[in-house]
Amino acid sequence: MTTSWADSVADSASENAATAASDSNGLKRPTRSSYVPPHLRNRQSPSTDPPDSLHSVPSSANGRVGFGGPTTGLCWAGGSRPDLGRAAHNGSGGGRRGSGWSSRNGGWDRRREHEVNPFVDDDNAERAISEQENTGINFEAYDDIPVETSGDNVPPPVNTFAEIDLGDSLNQNIRRCKYVKPTPVQRYSIPISLAGRDLMACAQTGSGKTAAFCFPIISGIMREQYVQRPRAARTAYPLALILSPTRELSCQIHDEVKKFSYQTGVKVVVTYGGAPINQQWRELERGVDILVATPGRLVDLLERARVSLQMIRYLALDEADRMLDMGFEPQIRKIVEQMDMPPPGVRQTMLFSATFPKEIQRLASDFLSNYIFLAVGRVGSSTDLIVQRVEFVHESDKRSHLMDLIHAQKESGMQGKQSLTLVFVETKKRADSLEHWLYVNGFPATTIHGDRTQQEREKALRSFKSGKTPILVATDVAARGLDIPHVAHVVNFDLPNDIDDYVHRIGRTGRAGKTGLATAFFNEVNSSMARPLADLMQEANQEVPAWLLRYASRTSHGGGRNRRSWGGRFGGRDFRRENSFNRAMDYHGGAKGGGGYGFSGGYGGRYGQGVTSAWD
Numbered sequence: 001m002t003t004s005w006a007d008s009v010a011d012s013a014s015e016n017a018a019t020a021a022s023d024s025n026g027l028k029r030p031t032r033s034s035y036v037p038p039h040l041r042n043r044q045s046p047s048t049d050p051p052d053s054l055h056s057v058p059s060s061a062n063g064r065v066g067f068g069g070p071t072t073g074l075c076w077a078g079g080s081r082p083d084l085g086r087a088a089h090n091g092s093g094g095g096r097r098g099s100g101w102s103s104r105n106g107g108w109d110r111r112r113e114h115e116v117n118p119f120v121d122d123d124n125a126e127r128a129i130s131e132q133e134n135t136g137i138n139f140e141a142y143d144d145i146p147v148e149t150s151g152d153n154v155p156p157p158v159n160t161f162a163e164i165d166l167g168d169s170l171n172q173n174i175r176r177c178k179y180v181k182p183t184p185v186q187r188y189s190i191p192i193s194l195a196g197r198d199l200m201a202c203a204q205t206g207s208g209k210t211a212a213f214c215f216p217i218i219s220g221i222m223r224e225q226y227v228q229r230p231r232a233a234r235t236a237y238p239l240a241l242i243l244s245p246t247r248e249l250s251c252q253i254h255d256e257v258k259k260f261s262y263q264t265g266v267k268v269v270v271t272y273g274g275a276p277i278n279q280q281w282r283e284l285e286r287g288v289d290i291l292v293a294t295p296g297r298l299v300d301l302l303e304r305a306r307v308s309l310q311m312i313r314y315l316a317l318d319e320a321d322r323m324l325d326m327g328f329e330p331q332i333r334k335i336v337e338q339m340d341m342p343p344p345g346v347r348q349t350m351l352f353s354a355t356f357p358k359e360i361q362r363l364a365s366d367f368l369s370n371y372i373f374l375a376v377g378r379v380g381s382s383t384d385l386i387v388q389r390v391e392f393v394h395e396s397d398k399r400s401h402l403m404d405l406i407h408a409q410k411e412s413g414m415q416g417k418q419s420l421t422l423v424f425v426e427t428k429k430r431a432d433s434l435e436h437w438l439y440v441n442g443f444p445a446t447t448i449h450g451d452r453t454q455q456e457r458e459k460a461l462r463s464f465k466s467g468k469t470p471i472l473v474a475t476d477v478a479a480r481g482l483d484i485p486h487v488a489h490v491v492n493f494d495l496p497n498d499i500d501d502y503v504h505r506i507g508r509t510g511r512a513g514k515t516g517l518a519t520a521f522f523n524e525v526n527s528s529m530a531r532p533l534a535d536l537m538q539e540a541n542q543e544v545p546a547w548l549l550r551y552a553s554r555t556s557h558g559g560g561r562n563r564r565s566w567g568g569r570f571g572g573r574d575f576r577r578e579n580s581f582n583r584a585m586d587y588h589g590g591a592k593g594g595g596g597y598g599f600s601g602g603y604g605g606r607y608g609q610g611v612t613s614a615w616d
């Protein structure tokens with residue numbers, strides 16, 4: 001058995017060497033050489049796109065007008081700032097639907113023949129596997145899911161993609177992705193975003209949030225054909241900015257956007273630290289509509305005037321609570337508030353995460369205008385996708401215990417190419433030393449953490465995804481957002497200090513309707529986590545060991561801000577409800593009666609006039 005694992009290490013090494021040689025920076029570069037500048041893309045080709053009077057009228061359906069230009073095709077050369085005024089929201093959704101997409105082949109003028117087809121670029125077998133499996137998603141698991149929205153005039157949800165007017169090209173890509181129907185967060189958030197509304201959305205890990213913010217952005221850019229951007233040889237003027245906290249997540253989002261925007265004429269570029277900046281400059285110089293970035297590299301590009309944010313219409317923060325946490329907040333404020341980005345109410349802002357503590361919501365509200373809060377709860381107990389276990393393991397026994405788990409996994413047939421194990425540790429040093437120990441004991445493992453070079457990180461991720469090294473030892477750098485198919489088991493070798501971090505870590509398994517297992521090693525060092533962990537497991541109807549409950553009863557508070565208890569079955573609830581100013585609360589679907597969900601943590605439900613909730 002060990003021999004075959006050792007073989008897989010050898011295979012992995014050679015494959016990675018080959019991969020690294022062909023793609024040293026991990027950047028997938030389109031071979032397309034004939035990028036069509038925005039001002040030329042506006043011209044429709046008579047042969048492919050017959051004139052359609054409906055499309056000679058710019059859409060103001062976003063509820064945002066202005067940005068000048070659209071009707072006149074004006075160009076703001078010379079750095080003059082466009083009129084960024086916006087019509088007041090009427091909350092009605094802006095009449096987007098039925099506006100004639102079906103008569104078009106897609107977005108603006110395209111040179112599609114040079115675009116790399118992301119759907120056949122499958123040297124990465126995992127992608128092919130995951131796509132096939134999208135049809136097999138257990139959507140029934142989502143039927144009972146509780147959903148809350150709050151805000152003024154919330155647009156109604158949809159049940160199918162067909163009900164949403166996203167445009168033919170995007171619809172075709174959705175079919176190519178084998179997305180049969182929208183997930184709950186997509187059902188609610190896409191109509192909200194298409195109506196031009198700002199959004200703070202909180203939905204469980206692996207529930208399709210990426211598509212939820214990408215579809216409206218791509219569709220909006222495709223629609224607004226007449227936007228002209230300033231011409232400056234070295235400065236890029238993206239229309240949309242998607243920020244994420246890690247390089248790997250930014251790359252993943254970039255890959256997703258490339259698939260969703262295939263043959264739409266919408267150009268996406270990714271920039272992140274650790275990769276050569278010159279290549280990213282060159283890519284930006286060829287033009288960009290959607291820029292996916294990590295904050296540090298973007299600040300660098302802004303300071304060098306390689307990127308201007310003055311044309312930004314869509315801003316999306318993925319893992320938004322992390323982005324506004326102490327570590328990132330200054331950079332995010334700089335990007336969003338201190339450069340040249342249009343203010344809230346002019347641009348459209350979308351914040352997404354699986355967790356949204358109220359103090360972060362308060363900060364985030366600075367970036368939003370008249371926004372809707374959307375909370376999609378976890379799936380019900382009978383269908384909960386992640387089985388959570390917590391085991392008492394002394395520090396000195398952790399390694400042998402891990403080995404037992406991995407052996408048990410192999411014996412029960414869980415291990416192999418189709419079944420990966422992600423092990424979280426607290427520090428980079430511990431990651432390296434555990435990986436080394438696993439390796440010398442015959443377990444092919446690799447590691448990802450902040451002290452590794454970007455090339456090493458990308459190589460490790462590829463090796464893990466492909467199953468060549470089926471164990472990945474990681475710090476929190478891999479805790480958020482990464483969508484790796486076939487992660488069957490997440491082991492919290494070291495528990496985090498914050499329950500929300502735990503939620504994101506275990507969310508690397510049990511994604512998109514699949515099931516997964518999460519095991520946590522607990523000992524005295526983690527006593528502050530006993531209460532929030534026990535609460536979380538109880539909420540999810542998991543078996544909570546008696547010893548953990550005893551620990552929990554001894555520690556009334558802990559787990560960082562013990563934030564989860566505030567959110568009950570949701571990863572967060574609208575903090576504005578505490579202020580109770582004319583907020584309309586709607587409750588949709590699922591959860592019979594809503595009784596029995598006491599929101600501990602001090603939320604008193606002091607709703608104002610006109611506020612209703614099934615959760616009261």
Ligand SMILES: Nc1ncnc2c1ncn2[C@@H]1O[C@H](COP(=O)(O)OP(=O)(O)OP(=O)(O)O)[C@@H](O)[C@H]1O
Binds near residue numbers: 512
């Ligand atoms: N409508 C859909 N039908 C089928 N599969 C989908 C659909 N929407 C998304 N997916 C798939 O679900 C998986 C998880 O999606 P995604 O990575 O966007 O989750 P997420 O909510 O952002 O998770 P996290 O909170 O961990 O970042 C992806 O593999 C994606 O391709």
